[in-house]
Amino acid sequence: MTSPLAIELPDVQAERDDRRVALDEVGIAGLSLPLLVAGPGGSVDQTVADAEAVVSLKAEERGTHMSRFVEVLLSDDRPLSPGDVLGRAQALRDKLRAESARLVLRFPFFVERTAPVTGARAPLRVDGWIDVTTRLENRTVNVGASVPVTSLCPCSREISDYGAHSQRGRVEVTVDCPPWTRGEQGVWPHELVAVAEQAASAPVFPLLKRADERHVTMQAFDQPAFVEDIAREVVLGLQDDPRCHAWSVSVTNFESIHGHQAVARARGRRP
Amino acid sequence: MTSPLAIELPDVQAERDDRRVALDEVGIAGLSLPLLVAGPGGSVDQTVADAEAVVSLKAEERGTHMSRFVEVLLSDDRPLSPGDVLGRAQALRDKLRAESARLVLRFPFFVERTAPVTGARAPLRVDGWIDVTTRLENRTVNVGASVPVTSLCPCSREISDYGAHSQRGRVEVTVDCPPWTRGEQGVWPHELVAVAEQAASAPVFPLLKRADERHVTMQAFDQPAFVEDIAREVVLGLQDDPRCHAWSVSVTNFESIHGHQAVARARGRRP
């Protein structure tokens, strides 16, 4: 009996395509995998990532080979820095003989949070991402984080005899930074947490005792910030860092007085 | 040539099943359809609904006939009251010769909202549902709504020298009510909006000018409410209404000082 492995199976993907349409990105998305993410100071996050891996496809090639994307993503289980993710994208590009390859990893990570008065400690979840592209001689390493914050409305505070509405917000920052190669140090997603939080009315905490709640209530009242203010302070926090070549900032306030959101967004680039 | 319609196709679903396992609910979910929902005072909401339709399946029947669920859901396009939805569930049960049938329609609807000072008007989105079951002689008509509200923390207000954290909340109420038959009037999803809002620190609005924002900021500060308070006030608002045979209340506060939610839930039944 013939082994199934010995059967010569046609390679339909490898057929020639005559439609003259090149594709920018073909591959896989929504692949969940356990991941070790390298962090600052030799730290490692054990997390679960959602991965997307795509390559460009020439006009004359009918399809790509999807299993190879999975193989590259799972090729080893060492902690990955953003630079390592770039290396893996290059491996993917080589393996599939593509002009460009892109890898996007999205994953939760946790930062130790200390309550401001009692010192109670608890991990705060932040959503991070590493989004790298390699195309010919160009390499792009984007690193980002989505950070929950508190915002308190300056207008509400100013026009009211007492009180001011506050709400949960989300600060999303993506930074185009060096690829951790040739001695150039890039940005860790973890570093963006402080940039986001300094811009808001107050950080959020998983664990606050009453004395802490008193503290953050007044802290937010003392530092009111429009969604526009938060976006600008984040930009100010990024634009003097030489590792930030370009950035994209998006702030969303889940307004407590509305059913919809307030948003502010800025893109920029160091001259 | 034989017409495809003339081909005698086997009815695999109608096969006998010998596994001796009856199923509680078989059918379809996630069917999106345009819907007219009848409301109080002869009003009609033109909306888009997400429909689920299921029946019980006897142990000896292999499968149900999925296309019939769609046919029953689309059988006419008149505005549906909760009582009409019950009628349609009964039609489904009859058509499929099942012991029980259940229909669930989820849909957004809008309530006209008037800003408290300027009188500016705008529609506020509320998510409603009608969830009916018919089983033998029993009929259950559940009607519900998910209403966005503002909550302001009483503890934060009390312990702080100034300010108090507020946030967006969601009040979800489901009421088991009469089936709009034999002269018994049931509850409209629209009626649950006021029940939810009176329980919170303030309602939310799509459109507020500055004078309005000042008003709702102080209104919330004057009526602080824990998530537990809101749940209780909703229960109080329901339990004296003879149309409410039973209820389920779930309140969620998207805490502005945390990344997680505070919740309070109560189920009850009129004696």
Next chain:
Amino acid sequence: MTSPLAIELPDVQAERDDRRVALDEVGIAGLSLPLLVAGPGGSVDQTVADAEAVVSLKAEERGTHMSRFVEVLLSDDRPLSPGDVLGRAQALRDKLRAESARLVLRFPFFVERTAPVTGARAPLRVDGWIDVTTRLENRTVNVGASVPVTSLCPCSREISDYGAHSQRGRVEVTVDCPPWTRGEQGVWPHELVAVAEQAASAPVFPLLKRADERHVTMQAFDQPAFVEDIAREVVLGLQDDPRCHAWSVSVTNFESIHGHQAVARARGRRP
């Protein structure tokens, strides 16, 4: 007693900002509203839209006035064509004295679907969007749709002795088209449905009787298509239409043999 409307309230948003950071987009997102969408041949879709409205903010302006976005979005309730949405974006830009304004409306709409053999009719939900930007003399009108389809894997069919795996897919197409002004006719979201479906192995249907199911099963088997094939066929369907100045195509297959998705994407522009 002074009327609240008579109180002189400070306009905090109108303060001067000295941080020298202009913002690309400030405004509101996630506003749900009932909407009439104009369609081809004078048709009108009564639907529920999710709206985003943003403007650019100059470096020296502290904030925008969020209530005005809501006012512009709700300014009348006539059926809106993509050209009308552009008009509303221009009104927003003027009202807020901004350099640019962008309006995005996302909404479900339904196309009548006729089963291929029995002729049974039912509405199929499609998600559409109109995304317009006005900046100085430039106006961009993007129109799009996300269409569910069936895909059947050519490789699986070719290498197997029998059968072939199929799955639900999604074709998302956005087209940059003329603004329905000066006699130039643009593209309706509804027109993209056929473009998406001719590219797939088969369309999907809300309602299929057995004779229809037989038909679409064999139709898909007869027209196998990789995610790459679908993307290319969509491009071919767009590139000869003079109304399509540019396009973005994204196809996702929810692979039945994997837990992740296969994707193919292309962007293009008419020369």
Next chain:
Amino acid sequence: MTSPLAIELPDVQAERDDRRVALDEVGIAGLSLPLLVAGPGGSVDQTVADAEAVVSLKAEERGTHMSRFVEVLLSDDRPLSPGDVLGRAQALRDKLRAESARLVLRFPFFVERTAPVTGARAPLRVDGWIDVTTRLENRTVNVGASVPVTSLCPCSREISDYGAHSQRGRVEVTVDCPPWTRGEQGVWPHELVAVAEQAASAPVFPLLKRADERHVTMQAFDQPAFVEDIAREVVLGLQDDPRCHAWSVSVTNFESIHGHQAVARARGRRP
């Protein structure tokens, strides 16, 4: 100067409530935390969990103390078995002097998957949960998993000359099982994966080479299964296991020929 910790802060939650409304569940939801989950054979999953923790609240108590829920959830970082989660719920109940307490942990975990022909290995993501309640003398330990599978329609196969539509499905199983105490061994979420997969047309895999794809294509064709069949086979797989006191099974097929889903659900209990 007085330390903030020395300030006597009022305990508003501890106030007496006179509304005579007891609440079933008050606490926190959506708390994300890193978690070690114990598995069969001494294995440990390093994962990220979404936690809900609630207690009952007596009518005369105004509020609960939300920070204590977080403290109990984070009280140590040892690997948790379902029995350990029950122990933590009991600690929560004691700490808050409540009649009942419930803890729900939802988390992804991965099972090593070996491709059927080439033996290529890759981790498959499964979503698991542990949902425990302690009330007076009663303790309930529910353990569950949501498993992606392939289903191939028996009707489509039978009525068509060739081919048969297949699609991705989801099998959700929750089992009420012993609490891992007094020598009674409960069920691990991991064990439910095989129960779900044997019931479907084929398992799904993250990594399949062509020879594997051929294999699973034909395997699914050889084992067609309606959503009803899958639900029944899962029940059969559970009902003879003495550790399964009761169960809830929900199967969803993301039909490739429709835009909606087919569902089948069963609840049962060992006599």
